[in-house]
Amino acid sequence: MFETLSGRLGGIFDKLRKRGALSEDDVNAALREIRIALLEADVALPVVKDFVEGVRVRAVGQEVLRSVTPGQMVVKIVHDHLIETLGGLEPVALDIGQSPPTAILMVGLQGSGKTTTAAKIALRLRKRENRKVLLASLDVYRPAAQQQLQVLAGQVEVPMLPPILGERPVAIAKRAMAKGRVEGFDVVILDTAGRLHIDQELMAEVAEVRAVTSPRETLLVADAMTGQDAVNIAREFNQKVGVTGLVLTRVDGDARGGAALSMRAVTGCPIKLMGVGEKTDDLEAFQAERVAGRILGMGDVVGLVEKAAEHVEREDAEKMAAKLRKGEFSLEDLRDQLRQLRKMGSMEGLLGMIPGIGKIKNQIAQANLDDKLIPRQEAIINAMTKAERRNPKVLNASRRRRIAAGSGTTVQDVNRLLKQYQQMSDMMKRMGKMGGKGLFGRGGMMPPPGMPPFR
Amino acid sequence: MSEGGGWFARLKAGLTRSSDKIGDGITGLFTKRRLDDAALEELEELLISADLGVETAGEIVEDFRRTRFNQEVTPEEVRAALAADVARVLEPVAMPLAIDRARRPHVVLVCGVNGSGKTTTIGKLARQWKDDGLKVLIAAADTFRAAAVEQLEIWGERSGCPVVTAKTGADAAGLAFDALARARSEGFDVLLVDTAGRLQNKKALMDELAKIVRVVRKLDPEAPHSCLLVMDATIGQNAHAQVEAFRDMVEVSGLVLTKLDGSAKGGVVVALARAFGLPVHAVGVGEGIDDLHPFEAKAFARSLVGLDQR
Ligand SMILES: Nc1nc2c(ncn2[C@@H]2O[C@H](COP(=O)(O)OP(=O)(O)OP(=O)(O)O)[C@@H](O)[C@H]2O)c(=O)[nH]1
Ligand SMILES: Nc1nc2c(ncn2[C@@H]2O[C@H](COP(=O)(O)OP(=O)(O)OP(=O)(O)O)[C@@H](O)[C@H]2O)c(=O)[nH]1
Ligand SMILES: [Mg+2]
Ligand SMILES: [Mg+2]
Numbered sequence: 001m002f003e004t005l006s007g008r009l010g011g012i013f014d015k016l017r018k019r020g021a022l023s024e025d026d027v028n029a030a031l032r033e034i035r036i037a038l039l040e041a042d043v044a045l046p047v048v049k050d051f052v053e054g055v056r057v058r059a060v061g062q063e064v065l066r067s068v069t070p071g072q073m074v075v076k077i078v079h080d081h082l083i084e085t086l087g088g089l090e091p092v093a094l095d096i097g098q099s100p101p102t103a104i105l106m107v108g109l110q111g112s113g114k115t116t117t118a119a120k121i122a123l124r125l126r127k128r129e130n131r132k133v134l135l136a137s138l139d140v141y142r143p144a145a146q147q148q149l150q151v152l153a154g155q156v157e158v159p160m161l162p163p164i165l166g167e168r169p170v171a172i173a174k175r176a177m178a179k180g181r182v183e184g185f186d187v188v189i190l191d192t193a194g195r196l197h198i199d200q201e202l203m204a205e206v207a208e209v210r211a212v213t214s215p216r217e218t219l220l221v222a223d224a225m226t227g228q229d230a231v232n233i234a235r236e237f238n239q240k241v242g243v244t245g246l247v248l249t250r251v252d253g254d255a256r257g258g259a260a261l262s263m264r265a266v267t268g269c270p271i272k273l274m275g276v277g278e279k280t281d282d283l284e285a286f287q288a289e290r291v292a293g294r295i296l297g298m299g300d301v302v303g304l305v306e307k308a309a310e311h312v313e314r315e316d317a318e319k320m321a322a323k324l325r326k327g328e329f330s331l332e333d334l335r336d337q338l339r340q341l342r343k344m345g346s347m348e349g350l351l352g353m354i355p356g357i358g359k360i361k362n363q364i365a366q367a368n369l370d371d372k373l374i375p376r377q378e379a380i381i382n383a384m385t386k387a388e389r390r391n392p393k394v395l396n397a398s399r400r401r402r403i404a405a406g407s408g409t410t411v412q413d414v415n416r417l418l419k420q421y422q423q424m425s426d427m428m429k430r431m432g433k434m435g436g437k438g439l440f441g442r443g444g445m446m447p448p449p450g451m452p453p454f455r
Numbered sequence: 456m457s458e459g460g461g462w463f464a465r466l467k468a469g470l471t472r473s474s475d476k477i478g479d480g481i482t483g484l485f486t487k488r489r490l491d492d493a494a495l496e497e498l499e500e501l502l503i504s505a506d507l508g509v510e511t512a513g514e515i516v517e518d519f520r521r522t523r524f525n526q527e528v529t530p531e532e533v534r535a536a537l538a539a540d541v542a543r544v545l546e547p548v549a550m551p552l553a554i555d556r557a558r559r560p561h562v563v564l565v566c567g568v569n570g571s572g573k574t575t576t577i578g579k580l581a582r583q584w585k586d587d588g589l590k591v592l593i594a595a596a597d598t599f600r601a602a603a604v605e606q607l608e609i610w611g612e613r614s615g616c617p618v619v620t621a622k623t624g625a626d627a628a629g630l631a632f633d634a635l636a637r638a639r640s641e642g643f644d645v646l647l648v649d650t651a652g653r654l655q656n657k658k659a660l661m662d663e664l665a666k667i668v669r670v671v672r673k674l675d676p677e678a679p680h681s682c683l684l685v686m687d688a689t690i691g692q693n694a695h696a697q698v699e700a701f702r703d704m705v706e707v708s709g710l711v712l713t714k715l716d717g718s719a720k721g722g723v724v725v726a727l728a729r730a731f732g733l734p735v736h737a738v739g740v741g742e743g744i745d746d747l748h749p750f751e752a753k754a755f756a757r758s759l760v761g762l763d764q765r
Contacts, residue, residue, distance in 0.1 A: 042692055
């Protein structure tokens, strides 16, 4: 129901482009749309105001008015400013420090994703950094909170501090740190109960936990679909407990995620990680470029390639990235991708990462693109000859009938696959035209769908 | 965390804190002031800050412009009038969930995104209905999340209602089917079905939810008789997409708004009421078993604009 920022700006700038130059009024009109789009993306009002002023300062006067393609300039200014407000291009890693055991304290509202994220971080540190990690639950309030962490700890193969009935959070924290010291753990992750930032008593409790454990990281875990209250939540947690980093969860949803901008702006804390699913490996480094793209309604090719890289051979991923860049994308590549998709997990998560997918979302819904479809699509491609896979143009009606018969599908299925392939390869070509400075380069940007690429 | 005060007091405690800004804003804005363009714009911003959304906030303020433009108004008047406008939108949707005792059981399916408060709300509802003299059975159809079953079992103990469970990883629809069969044969009045949290854009998970409905209908073609969408009051504009998707998938019959004891105002329900007209059955105002209350349009609206409860 809401237009994406790129959609909104696209509309306005189409008009502007025709006129060529911007008046002060034009800028104001554009800024009004930017304001509305950001608000619809759940960026908090005070942050929106600052943001829009920042864009105005950069836009009015200089570049835009003299620019040949003013619309594009404004989009670029908005994008760059977004990246900056989100904390810049370089992701900030978790700080594990030099003197183990390092405490990582998880805090946040009820149900924001702390416990799940604690387990995800444990897995990440154990696997990628070879750290010896201990999980501890300080949640003595929520029913079965400790069992939940116990189950997750088992899944990520990280030990959990054995709970003692009736022990209070501060005591648990101390016991966890003591165990960490004695048994040589590198990191002790302290999961806490969800609490409201206006709950004085519980905020004091977690502040005390912080005081006795001196965590290197105090991570505020917040839901990507949080609304305007995000500024209050972030400010309060930061003031009352002291936050070193933010984690944005449920980024696998379709919320625009404006809360990221709000919280980053009011706390100045880096957003370090984002949760992209319920499974324990659904955690990724925060990347401003990707989240900015989301807020702007662009796809997330960087994410797709990155996720692939973890499951596929590194060179394969790089080869694929190169192909994407050059706009060479054959049905064989599609088949490879389908195979990787199967390895990587659910379709939905990945679909969101494919650029321009918003546009063909409905077609995809119609095509009923679910996980069962992948093996079928693979079968279709398998039923083709090598020559056909390399050059699908030769696929006339009789060849399509043969392929359908050979793969146990219908001609419609074959047509649908070819159409999807065509759409994907068109998109990739369009992206490829932007060159290295574009999508895959730092500092470049991708024009919103429907806008011509930058020259 | 569960004790203390009546619901008005608790809601007010939360909302006064949260509305301080709104309240102050209006006070600052409108003392001895004419309702001019600038004033109206700021009023609109105050509503936006409560998550009403740009469109709804704009329309409510337009009403103000039509009827009160250029009038000299006091802050009290502005708040009261604003609350009245908001309450008018909410009144038609403020209705408690009525259990039809003739169903035996009346099946209530509870769904929503992850962490919104489904399981807790089920515990609270079970307790209320039990207190009303109903025989309540709970089905733990979240067979996915770690310790979801254990969590619900504790709520079963607290509410004194039996819980039908299966192992993690079991088929949710099958579990719901078994629970309904048991509820029918043992004469339960209500069957509450907890489901795993799911994001509305995940097609496979949404299909699973639809499957639960399909399967329970094999036993009772009219089940589920109610389908509650549980939503966290901190949510922003994504609430629209949630209602739309869950409504399309499982015919949501009403909403429950949780965590209203926080500082988020849940203003998006005003927009939802206008867009969908779905009943709002109850609000969660804490983590305790008694912290669930009927949704009251006037109280909600007045709190939203920073008016004290009387
Ligand atoms: N889709 C999705 N679900 C998530 C993500 N992170 C957590 N969840 C789910 O969100 C729900 C709540 O997560 P928890 O980890 O229990 O949240 P919590 O903050 O520990 O909750 P409390 O301890 O009750 O305050 C669970 O259903 C999780 O599976 C994520 O990144 N994506
Ligand atoms: N403050 C407050 N907390 C609540 C309220 N309702 C639920 N919670 C808390 O929110 C967290 C999540 O609640 P759950 O009932 O587990 O949510 P859920 O929707 O079942 O979560 P999943 O099954 O993981 O999707 C828990 O810590 C609850 O105690 C409420 O009205 N107020
Ligand atoms: Mg937890
Ligand atoms: Mg639950």
